[in-house]
Amino acid sequence: MDQLLVLSKVVLCGVVGKMKGVFWVVFVTVVVAAWMPLAHCSKKPVGVARKEDIPYIRCQVCEKLAKELHQQVHNKQGQIAPKKISEYQIIEIAENVCNLKKAEADWILRIDIVEEGDRLVLEEQDSEGQCNSECKTIERACQEVIGYSDTDVAEYLYSSKPDIDSLRNYLCKDLTKACSTKPPPVPKNRAPGEPFAAKSSKEAEMEKLLKSMEGMPGAPGMKMYSRDDLMNMKNFGGEDGDDEDEDEEEEASFPSKLGKVMREKESGKRDWKQVIKKRIEDTSMTLKKQANKFSSHVRQWWRGKKTTTSKKGVKTEL
Numbered sequence: 001m002d003q004l005l006v007l008s009k010v011v012l013c014g015v016v017g018k019m020k021g022v023f024w025v026v027f028v029t030v031v032v033a034a035w036m037p038l039a040h041c042s043k044k045p046v047g048v049a050r051k052e053d054i055p056y057i058r059c060q061v062c063e064k065l066a067k068e069l070h071q072q073v074h075n076k077q078g079q080i081a082p083k084k085i086s087e088y089q090i091i092e093i094a095e096n097v098c099n100l101k102k103a104e105a106d107w108i109l110r111i112d113i114v115e116e117g118d119r120l121v122l123e124e125q126d127s128e129g130q131c132n133s134e135c136k137t138i139e140r141a142c143q144e145v146i147g148y149s150d151t152d153v154a155e156y157l158y159s160s161k162p163d164i165d166s167l168r169n170y171l172c173k174d175l176t177k178a179c180s181t182k183p184p185p186v187p188k189n190r191a192p193g194e195p196f197a198a199k200s201s202k203e204a205e206m207e208k209l210l211k212s213m214e215g216m217p218g219a220p221g222m223k224m225y226s227r228d229d230l231m232n233m234k235n236f237g238g239e240d241g242d243d244e245d246e247d248e249e250e251e252a253s254f255p256s257k258l259g260k261v262m263r264e265k266e267s268g269k270r271d272w273k274q275v276i277k278k279r280i281e282d283t284s285m286t287l288k289k290q291a292n293k294f295s296s297h298v299r300q301w302w303r304g305k306k307t308t309t310s311k312k313g314v315k316t317e318l
Contacts, residue, residue, distance in 0.1 A: 047132035049140040056120040061141040062178035066168040087158040094150035098142035112196035118185035
């Protein structure tokens with residue numbers, strides 16, 4: 001499987017290098033899922049925050065949030081040394097640290113909510129886990145804690161340069177009051193949360209890649225497709241030679257099509273918004289076809305490799 005991944009990356013780089021325009025990232029998003037193992041591509045349940053659990057964990061979430069803010073600012077300062085970290089960079093961290101769509105919130109993925117008697121305890125794990133209801137609950141609690149205070153805590157971090165204890169007291173007692181009162185006891189009839197399920201290293205790496213591409217031009221709302229999604233795509237894995245020729249023609253004409261759209265926009269002869277939307281849809285279909293071809297070639301190569309390995313094993317037994 002490692003050799004399959006290496007080959008896929010090499011072919012992917014070659015294909016992407018030939019493509020022009022800002023929409024190539026759509027192709028990358030579709031293709032990367034094709035060379036992930038089945039376990040990584042299986043559909044995951046959509047987690048929903050359990051709002052009723054937030055009062056029991058609000059203070060602990062605030063304390064972990066303070067620790068994470070302090071650590072991320074410190075790490076950022078080390079990356080830009082000897083320059084001083086700007087207040088804007090600290091504000092950016094504070095704005096993203098409770099948003100699971102951003103890398104700054106990855107710390108939430110390493111926390112498990114455990115029931116101990118009449119308390120809920122946040123236990124930090126060694127690796128990131130699948131994001132289900134507990135993950136979403138911690139995110140929601142984090143967002144409620146920091147609320148509109150992100151700029152205030154960022155200013156405090158920038159001007160006062162506090163240690164972790166000082167930051168924790170300021171954020172959780174003075175600024176937000178998250179730890180001003182003791183949490184209530186957990187009801188005995190509370191339904192337990194799901195067990196912590198660790199991600200594989202490859203899956204975590206892939207999700208970080210998609211997050212890093214989230215803000216790139218032409219790449220809004222990217223997602224990882226499951227294997228079932230890919231197989232249900234029209235003509236997925238098709239091997240018709242005529243289609244391949246058509247795909248190459250469409251790929252070659254893509255820059256000119258985009259240029260035509262922009263000229264039409266400037267001239268004002270047509271509704272440019274609708275034109276661009278239509279061109280993007282056409283381009284997306286073209287890129288999906290390219291992904292289909294690529295996936296088909298890789299699967300053929302992998303089948304051939306498995307057949308060769310099987311024949312060698314039979315000869316050895318004889």
